[in-house]
Amino acid sequence: MGSVPSVVNLVKGEMMKDDDNDLYFVEGIAVPETPLPGEALPAWRKTAVIGGREPRVDAYERVSGTAVYPSDIVLPNMLYGALLRCPHAHARVKKVDVSAAEKMDGVHAVLTGASLGRQVQWPYTETVVTDLFDAHCRFEGEAVAAVAAATPYAVRDALRAIKVEYEVLPFVADERRALEAGAVRIQAEGNRLKGETYERGDVGKGFAEADVVLEQEYRTACEIHAPMELHGCVANWEGDSLTIWESTQGVYSVQAKAAEILGLPLSRVRVIGHYVGGGFGSKLQPGKYTICAALLARRTGRPVKLFLSREETMLAAGNRPPATMTIKAGVKKDGVLTALQFSGLGSGGAYPAGGTSLLDWLVRDLYTCANVKSELTDVAINAGPARPFRAPGHPQCALALEQMMDSLAEAVGLDPVDIRLKNVPLVSQAREGAPPYTTTGLAECIRRGAEAFGWGEARRRTAAARKDKGHLKRGVGMGSCLWVAGGGRPPATVIVKLFADGSVNLNMGASDIGTGTKTVMSMVLSEELGVRPETIQIEHADTGSTQYATPSGGSKTVPTESPAVRAAAVAVKQQLLKMAAEELGRPQEDLRYTGEYIEVAGNGKKVKITAIAALKRQGVVVGIGYRGPNPEGKAVNPFAAQFCEVEVNIRTGEVRILRFLGAHESGRVMDRLTFDNQVFGGITMGIGLGMTETRILDGNRTGKMVNRNLHDYKLPTALDVPVDMVSLPVDMPDAEANNTGAKGLGEPVTIPTAAAIANAIYDATGVRVQESPADPLTMNRLLAAQGREGRS
Secondary structure: OOOOOOHHHOOOOOEEEEOOOOEEEEOOEEEEOOOOOHHHOOOOOOOOOOOOOOOOOOHHHHHHOOOOOHHHOOOOOOEEEEEEEOOOOOEEEEEEEOHHHHOOOOEEEEEEHHHHOOOOEEEOOOOOEEEOOOOEEOOOOOEEEEEEEOOHHHHHHHHHHOEEEEEEOOOOOOHHHOOOOOOOOOOOOOOEEEEEEEEEOOHHHHHHHOOEEEEEEEEEOOEOOOOOOOOEEEEEEEOOEEEEEEOOOOHHHHHHHHHHHHOOOHHHEEEEOOOOOOOOOOOOOOOHHHHHHHHHHHHHOOOEEEEOOHHHHHHHOOOEOOEEEEEEEEEOOOOOEEEEEEEEEEOOOOOOOOOOOOOOHHHHHOOOOOOEEEEEEEEOOOOOOOOOOOOOOHHHHHHHHHHHHHHHHHHHOOOHHHHHHOOOOOEOOOOOOOOEEOOOOHHHHHHHHHHHHOHHHHHHHHHHHOOOOOOEEEEEEEEEEEOOOOOOOOOEEEEEEEEOOOOEEEEEOOOOOOOOHHHHHHHHHHHHHOOOHHHEEEEEOEOOOOOOEOOOOOOOHHHHHHHHHHHHHHHHHHHHHHHHHHHHOOOHHHEEEOOOEEEEOOOOOEEEHHHOHHHHHHOEEEEEEEOOOOOOOOEOOOEEEEEEEEEEEOOOOOEEEEEEEEEEEOEOOOOHHHHHHHHHHHHHHHHHHHHHOOOOEOOOOOOOEOOOOOOOOOOOOOOOOOOEEEEEEOOOOOOOOOOOOEOOOOOOOOOOHHHHHHHHHHHHHOOOOOEOOOOHHHHHHHHHHHOOOOOO
């Protein structure tokens, strides 16, 4: 485990040592000299609060409109900022004339590449760094200038008054054409940004041993994050100190990048983000808007609020990259996989932005296979840079792999459930040394999910219905997955204070991105300390007043923060037990902590916690908790299987989802209510990838995005989501993973959804959905190619 730092290195203030009690008194507050490491705690056996259905601790604030999101912030004398963006897919800025804009009423500052010079740089990666306003605009929506004005209307009028002379350049808008001879060179080194190869075993030998070998090609469209709250921030200077209120998934990541770009010490940048209206990975980092707001605020000496429009977010605030994938697989007649070969081509846009990040992980690790080879190629196109998007790479790969698994099952006469159960791994084959999983619930997800869904009966029913000559065809499908992460990781530091009246303060740096993080952490405190949730005050997501935390994303927040919260609560409990032992005159090991009282086991003598004299004198007890390291030589991953039934109108191409079930193993279920909400939300997002969402670029004439609004970009609505949706937790507390037994949930809930829908469509029609989305336009084309008879 390594040593735990003494609190003297963590808390500022004048300190006095009490050697008798092994306590330091910091500014009159007692803290343990060496808090118990989080992972040293024994696992919970039976829980009273954890696992229940607890409503959000901030539910009233969220639904009543009293929660203050960054986009709600209004400061005295505040100005409004906005960015002028390049209207071309590829262009070079020749001249920017801001003279008319600067003379307009209400305009306080205008920033351009010329006014900034090369003083402010924007790092796309550690090695790819450009000017903040780069004259070479490689995608539609690249920032060209920034304005601050008295009102939102004045700032938009000023943008329209700026005259820019562009040299419009040729473009490439499709990753499949980026490497063609004669394709425009987007980056100086060419359009091939990264190549990656993975191999184990001998795929040639594996294919030779197979009874059946199949090869298929798939493509997933680019998907936009589209969070409800737009990207942006409010920036304000007080002397040489900067405060930023940002809609973000991680205040410390914003602090670090803003300080680096602006040349400030971290101590001079405070970032606050108590609420965030959705992010899905796109708000794990700040944007150019953050830096521009800070520069405009410094230039004007007034706070500046700069939030993007919906259209801007669709161009320049990230996306899930499009992917073109070829998969080849070999299988024995008994369903055992002998070889998997995968090639993936993707694009994260005009800059290196993870266009093929984790695109092949499911092929490498989801099913037992000795012979695996994958090749990934990330290319540049003239489009906005990608950002991480809920389970990067995994949903795209699942669409290909899971349809291939169904195709193999059909070829050897097996049920889709059975072929997956034949190939369930117990070790992480893709990691060095093939470490075993701490828990693996894949088989249980498949078995329990199939049973609860009524899989066997549904398959028989849809098979019998194929003889029906009607135009409505029904089918069922499934998909499985794991998520490469989800086990959490250090660092995480949490401080818990229990006051003399028994109320509690929780201090942590993690963001609650709408997933119920604050609720789960309050449940951990309730479980350990026996306090009511309404007596817990939570401070979070503020670099000026809360502890360091990594961004909330990648399904890491609960398994990262909850062990530290529990450790801090136990540290408080230990101090209370020590105080009570002195007051009751009994050894500490004879005492039992019951929540409201500490009692002597067996004789009924007890003291109310709020009546402990030492606590009254001190006024508060402080516990500090840390997140320990993950278990060595083990892999911590969540698993899932999803099942659905669809109805396809073969005349119109419309697909209607009738019911959906998600079976998920993410360690211990912490809050059943937030667990179910995550499942339903993830499935809904997966329906978007599978059935409605696609970024459309004009690949022939302009390269521009032609559906950059919520009317033309089709997010799934209530009409696209089935009323019959079931969340089936496979509750397997993972004592090896961490002291709360929890694993991540947010990513796996969306990974296999599109694949399950595609397999159900095939079951209904005999048509393989080899590209997303399966909207009526795509389905009509596929059905027309088949002849519209449906599956026989």
